[in-house]
Amino acid sequence: MNRTLYTLLFHLGLPLVFLRLLWRAWRAPAYARRIGERFAVGLPPLRPGGIWVHAVSVGESIAAAPMIRELMARHPGLPITVTCMTPTGSERIQALFGDRVQHCYLPYDLPWAAARFLDRIRPKLAVVMETELWPNHIHQCARRGIPVVLANARLSERSARGYARFARLTAPMLAELSLIAVQTAAEAERFRRLGARRESVEVTGSIKFDLSIDPALLARATALRTQWGAQARPLWIAASTHAGEDEIILDAHRQLLAQHPQALLILVPRHPERFGSVVELCRKAGFATLRRSTDEAVDAGTQVLVGDTMGELLFLYALADIAFVGGSLVPNGGHNLLEPAALGKPVLSGPHLFNFLEISAQLRGAGALREVQDADQLAQGVGELWRDPAAAQRMRDAGLGVLKANQGALERLLAGLGHLLGAVGRSGA
Template identity: 40%
Template sequence: MRAPLLFRVYVAATSLLIPFAAWSETRKLRRQGVPVLRAHEKLGHASQPRSGGGKLIWFHAASVGESLSVLALITRMGEMLPRAQFLITSGTPTSARLVADRLPPRTVHQFAPLDAAGPVSRFLHHWRPAAAIFVESELWPQMLRMTRATGAAMALVNARLSAKSRAAWAKKPALAAYVFDVFDLILTQNDDMAQAMVNMHAPAGRVARGINLKSMSAPLPSDPSVLAPARVAIRDRPVWVAASTHKGEETIVLDAHKKLLEAHPELLLILVPRHPDRSSEVAGIVNSGGFSCAIRSRGEQPKKGEAVYLADTLGELGNWYALSDIVFLGGSLFPIGGHNPFEVVQADAAVLSGPHVMNFAETFADMTETGAARITPDAEALAEAVGMLLEDSSQRDAAKQAARDYVQGKSDQLSSIATRLIRMLKLEDETL
């Protein structure tokens, strides 16, 4: 297939911009504490050797959620392919740190190369992947076409593009067809996304519904050195968590908390904004709502009389889930798309969410039908749901059990997805 004009323009532009992008990206990583050797992985310079034995299967994900979502799949494929080696790439220091603590056997992590000829060429020359599996919406045109040119088999799994991304691809049909043609298999999260991929000129015969790999993720890690002092500070206070909140949602959550305090005066809200750089803004909202709060980034613990604990740090969500079995997921009270309910379930907590859950539409539809999740569209409904779960342990236990049953049903499908990938990517000889 001939490269469309827009692709050729993109390649030319990246060749001009790569010096500036390389400087910016490596500087950003260095500011976040990444050693210089590892920061240069962005330029395609590997920091680890490639093992000589077995085919190498490369997984590429964007950030924390996507990276963690494929670890169970890598583990299962590793059990089926005992001679294979695995590489997982991502783009953020947080994802690198969390993945490094949970790498499956025979797996290494690297930062993904920038989408330009030099970095991608160096990366591919070193790692020589037999297969490349991309996750969700990480569709870098040059990386995809150069990988395909090596002869590597390729798949897109857990495919999910936002409405904005779909509209953008729809305006570039020739480029979309050229990019999506690299994949031997495209597995989407649901039927609607499968049809959307076909509408965006993905090869219809290679598109199929898979499963949401985030349902396969292991529980988020928790740190005893963080949990122990928090538990001492909290003592026997009842606790609920509002996780991954976005701008505008904190006010609604705090209104619900104010109502709850009337019946539960010792209740503690652990408020976890999606973006920790909003910490000062959120602290101001908390204070203007009449609450005093402790702030995690300052090393503070919630004291008696403080009704809110502002957990404004990255990579610690597993700690806060471990402190409560009632979790409200933000990004859902406004049209943002919602966040991952599976992480809540795996922490053995009841799931609450607002109504705007486009990113997990089928998941929440199934979970609410079975009682595994509850939708709370406003402060009043949220206060009512949290109050019910606080006061009625049988209802709380029933919600948690329904959620566990739902996730267990999904996990039974993991082997079939792994088998399909092995077959479609022609990796069967690694089972010997």
């Protein structure tokens, strides 16, 4: 498939795209708002001539935040436009930056929508987080001489095989990228095999290691646990869970309560549209359950607190003694293991970590990550760490050591971005 055929199929599929949008709006009403932006219609006022950063959703927005802050500090005269594709990503961007950045949804990957969007913002540089590859957006940038960077790029062997099936589409697209800043050497080679120019691929590491924790966040978490009277309660978190995992986690929690009757679980579904159903699941299973969004005080009888707020995940991690990271007991590929590690938490996950193979291998090798297969192993792992504080401390220290050993990726990425911005300035673009 080449780009012309891809574009034709995209146009033919627009009714299905619209139906999917309606279905998502039924589950999460925020999808019904700002639909015009998805077609580059009704865009907010945008000052042109700056840096455009695309972060598809919440995880990418969080990963991009340190880079965006540094770009704002190093290039204060350039407006920064941050785009995403989901309402939760939009909420996160606005919570992180407010009016310090420009923000809208990224239009769909249609040539006329991409052209209209780029003609409005006319960026000097485009930065796409991780592996969100849109052939028409990239081609429209290339036509205008706008360098495009794939930042913090990752490409599993499985994804590479998928892209290889559409080589006539993906190879020209990758060849148009100015810089692919990849996390590992193995991923660099995969990008080159798919058609990226050898000189455009650089191994910079993962910027997720360059996570810094605000001491005020830890102090706030300590204060809230004190307010709850839960300083000595066994408290664990299961975060970024997907459908099919919550039942396993609640089964594990029931086992833990048999040994630790005061145990408290913070359960954080990955997607907001599942908040209500997870609360209902917990209550139907017989757990005394509160919702974080109601701000009700946790008391000695509370067994589960559902984290149904946006932008609080780091804070909720900080409240807990032990962290389980979801998307891993089901074949979703896992989520960011480094956030709880950076907060000094022993980290557990399921076996499905194909989105974080390198990071999980390093954490596992250092003794900072314990993988579990089911509810029994999860309950056993959490219970053992509660009973053995020395083992928990070794996991904490190991996780912090892995982060420290791998930091510097953000600075290497920023150096590459600065070089491209300087080249654009010298060319007068």
